[in-house]
Amino acid sequence: MKTPVISRGVAATALALGLTLSFFGAPAVAQTIKIGAPLALTGGLADEGKKQAIAYDMWLKRVNDAGGITVGATKRKVELVKYDYQTNEQRAQQLAEKLIVEDKVDLMLAPFGSGHTKVVAGVAERYGVPVMATSASSESIFNQGYKNLFGVLAPNTGGINALLTTVSKSMPAVKRVAILGREDVFPKSMATTMSELAVKAGYQVVSSEFYSVGTLDLSTPISKIKSLKPDWIYITGYSKDLILARKQMADLGVTAPVVTMITGPVYKEFIDALGPQAENVTSMTWWHHSAQFKGNDPWGSTKAFYDQFVAQEKSDPDYVHAASAAALVALQKGIEKAKSTDKKAVREALASLDIVTFYGQIKFSDNGMNGSKELPIIQVQNGVPVPLYPDSVKKGNLRPFK
Amino acid sequence: MIYTQVLANGLMLGAIYACIAVGFSLVWGVLSVINLMHGAFIVLGGYLAFFSWLHLGLNPFLMIIPVALVLFALGYGIQRYAINEVVSKPVLITLTVTFGLEMILYNAMNLAFSATPRRIVLDLGVVDFAGAMLPLDRIAAMVLALALTGLLYLTLRTSKVGRAIVAVRMDRDAATLMGIEYKKIYAITFGLGAFMAGACGAIVAVVFPISTSLSGLLLGKAFVICVIGGLGTVPGALVGGLALGIIESFAGHWLGSQNAILIGFLLMLVLLVVRPTGIIGKKGYE
Amino acid sequence: MKNQRIAYLLFAIWVIALASTPWIANNYIVKIATFLAMYAAIALSWNFIGGFAGYPSFATGAFIGLGAYSGALLQNTGWFAPLAWGAAMVIVVVFAALVGKVILKMKGHYFAIGSIALVEVLSHGASSWSGLTGGGEGLNVAIMAGGPDFIGKVFLFTMIAIMLMAFIATVIVDKSRLGFGLRCIQQNEDAADMLGVNVMHYKLLAFILSGVFCGGIGAAYASWVAYISPGDSFSILVTLKAAVMVLLGGAGTVFGPLVGSAVFVIFEELIWSKFLDYHQGILGLVVVLLIFFLPNGLLKIKWSR
DSSP states (O other), X not given: OOOOHHHHHHHHHHHHHHHHHHXXXXXXXXXXXXXXXXXXXXXXXXXXXXXXXXXHHHHHHHHHHTTOEEETTEEEOEEEEEEXXXXXXXXXXXXXXXXXIISOOSEEEOOSSHHHHHHHHHHHHHHTOOEEESSOOOGGGGTTOOSSEEESSOXXXXXXXXXXXXXXXXXXXXXXXXXXXXXXXXXXXXXXXXXXXHHHTTOEEEEEEEEOTTOOOOHHHHHHHHHHOOSEEEEEOOHHHHHHHHHHHHHHTOOOSEEEEESGGGSHHHHHHHGGGGTTOEEEOSOOTTOOOBXXXXXXXXXXXXXXXXXXXXXOOOHHHHHHHHHHHHHHHHHHHHTSOOHHHHXXXXXXXXXXXXXXXXXXXXXXXXXXXXXXXXXXETTEEEEEESTTTOOSOOOOOO | OHHHHHHHHHHHHHHHHHHHHHHHHHHHHHHOOXXXXXXXXXXXXXXXXXXXXXXXXXXXXXXXXXXXXXXXXXXXXXXXXXXXXXXXXXXXHHHHHHHHHHHHHHHHHHHHHOSOOBOOOOOOOEEEETTEEEEXXXXXXXXXXXXXXXXXXXXXXXXXXXXXXXXXXXXXXXXXXXTOOHHXXXXXXXXXXXXXXXXXXXXXXXXXXXXXXXXXXXXXXXXXXXHHHOTTOHHHHHHHHHXXXXXXXXXXXXXXXXXXXXXXXXXXXXXHHHOTTTTTOOTTOO | OHHHHHHHHHHHHHHHHHHHHHHHSOXXXXXXXXXXXXXXXXXXXXXXXXXXXXXXXXTHHHHHHHHHHHHHHHHHTTOOHHHHHHHHHHHHHHHHHHHHHHHTTSOHHHHHHHHHHHHHHHHHHHHHOHHHHOGGGOEEOOOOOXXXXXXXXXXXXXXXXXXXXXXXXXXXXXXXXXXXHHHHHHHOHHHHHHTTOOHHHHHHHHHHHHHHHHHHHHHHHHHHHSEEOHHHHSOHHHHHHHHHHHHHHOTXXXXXXXXXXXXXXXXXXXXXXXXXXXXXXXXXXHHHHHHHHOTTOGGGSOOOO
16 A cells, blocks of 8 residues: 655655755855856856856956955955756746855856846845846846846947948948848847848848747758848857858858858857858957956956966957956946945945946946947958957958858 | 759758658667657767867768767667666656666766867858759768668668567567567667667768757657658658658748748647658558 | 555645745745745646556646746736636646647557647747747746745745645545546556546546646746746756656655655755756766666555565
8 A cells, every 4th residue: 555654754854954954054154255156057058158157267266366355444255156057947046046045145147048047137136136147138138127137248239230330331332131030039139139220220121030949950041031132141049050050051152242140250169160161250249359448357458358368268258258257347346336245235336337347348227238339340350250340449341251 | 943942951951850860760669769868869979970070080971880880889788788677668667767868968978078069160062953052061961861761771671680670669579489589679779779860960960060959959850750750660760851851941931930840840740640650650561 | 544644644744844934944945845846736737647547748848838828928918916827727728628639549659749749839839929929038927026035935835735736636536536547548548448438538637637737837937937938938858857756756646746756856956056067967867767776656665564
């Protein structure tokens, strides 16, 4: 018959144990500042999560080696509490609560995924814990009225406008744009924003299509684009989608004077995976390592950040690395300005922050996003992303795509 | 004529789809095991081909057989020592076992290879045929995929081992009475499934960037193809793969790319209701 | 019978323990307790179709997702949250009834794939129908006002309530003709048919039962996180986990899903936070070992002599 007694006992004991441990828990080292970092170490965003982790560790070491963050009269070291949220929304939500309630973090970083950022922000908002996003650039992520969510990436519109400016100046004959976007928060937003702003800038959008997540073949939409003979082909998606798209464009013999992919070309893996086919593809980014920013942060200048990264990783940093480190810099500056780690005070300080760092300007708008500024436009030339715009970082001119 | 292109796209895609599904279909049909590791096997094959190309400069097309053999050994081992224990149990049990094994494999690959998308850069050029542009690497992939599928079919039809596999599939107990050790046949079949997956992976690495997150997508495709074509038969996987490739291609063209995958699944549902054995499927016959 | 009484008593203690977490532990433990109740309800739901009837269904993901979107859309037009959740459950019942009639004609493997297809169709459908659902960008859900303690309690009790409903339904089914009929169907469907069991009708009921509570969970979860998207809402992984939990505890029993889900969640919690790099592999290993050594679940081990 049914003999559930012992098994129930096991479960009950486990719960009791858990409860007991939660009471006594690990005593916090009184002076350490704790920042929570949910990372995608496994799952669909694992590659991006790894980039964040590298940048976070760079900042952590640099700050702690210098004695820590200045809080009023003292300096306090920082501890990053990391967990793998497995690119899973439920885990992200659970983790957020764990970091706040059990690990008692003072501040938090957002996970890489857009939807996951929203969910984590939802939890943090109730506790009044400031959350800094490193990779959220779509306005829809910041549209729930959360007061504690901030992000170091400027909204997509800034980059699109910069792109439109660059192309219209260098190649005024280009008039007809074909847009293909992935049906996913960030890529879709990049596609629809382009659609709206291109029309405003006087371009004709000849087609605007979306492909669903999990598409293994883009030859159909690309064939369609081919038949329309546009001057400008604009495609959004994650690296693997864009690599596929570029390859299939070559397969089908599709070209146009301007080819833009968001955000593939700024990443090393895109260029590695395509070799010569990556040449002349344009993109926008939120930061380029040839910028000349100087600021009062652990690195002091873009060059210093770049040098350390190259020495350590043997490759160029992309905007994800920079933005991740910048997110921590922003939190650091928030604490320094508030002269305390009190969450409310730090939130106020962040809301009124206006500084320049190795990453560029950090000044948050009402919705928490970093103010729109001139975002770099790049083009892959000789296997390397070369900035074309703005003038402060410009190293080359727009070449027609071949 | 754009339809020639759409059709060509569909066929090239379809051949790869067929290759993805044939190993999965075989294992499912013969062992009644839904092998959730199949996608991961393909990805593993892709990684092995990629790294041999990257570090040793070996052409992936040459690597197909070696990689496939490695996967065969892996598959055989897993079946013999793990899955054989539960092979007679209800479908859910075997599903759960392969689910657990898949997690282990996925974790191992993530640690070993990291999740960065990798692609073998092998640009062989394009050929213009009847108004359609046909990339040579896809053509090569298609030819190889068809060749492998054909080879498998021949093996099942003519070789002693092949006939034994079919016999076990038709009636395990009768086969045992005929002197066939069914457990060994199961292991060989599973190994064969892994073999096809590994070969497919080496082929896929040329046309699509490989990353661990691809395994789930590939598995999903395999499911749909098996239903459309019919379980357990090589012609079934072939027909199913080609059909799905063509359907997705035309559906994407007429109804918009964002609906292409949805159409595939809807079709699958409809077929399940109307004709669950698929286009070819007549269980038990090669 | 005595064992039964002990089991009920232990369950009562368990529920009280879960329900009292807001007062005796921190909010994270409350969250764990909420997830325990949530997964218990999902496992109990799956048990109807997968345990009693023996039909390997993956439709759980579809029901949860449908419940989430239904509840979210209703709430966004102003419905009071708990009413929206209730309405979502009704919608899922109708859906399960309509779809069930068709899908339950298939057996074994085909039924399994059919149910997987269901999840995928709904997921991609939600993604395509962006006018209604926001498509790939996801959908914001009206944010429930209240501090973390209040919200924690609201959703803890909601999940516990749904779990209790599922549990009561399980007990009733277990003791009723429906339960007996389902077990007959699992053993031998044709024989059951010949014995006069209204096979289609019973299967349909089991299928509906496997969905209704999941609908409520989906809707409540949507309100909890205030944002949903197709990929995360329609998850086949959740169903696989539910199946593993039920198998772990003992399929087709009343307490199996409860034991299985509790052990699984707690175990995952303990491993996951400790082993950053290997947790997935370890979980996989645990699942495999489980199947080998406990093929009938914890409850069916002969503990006593």
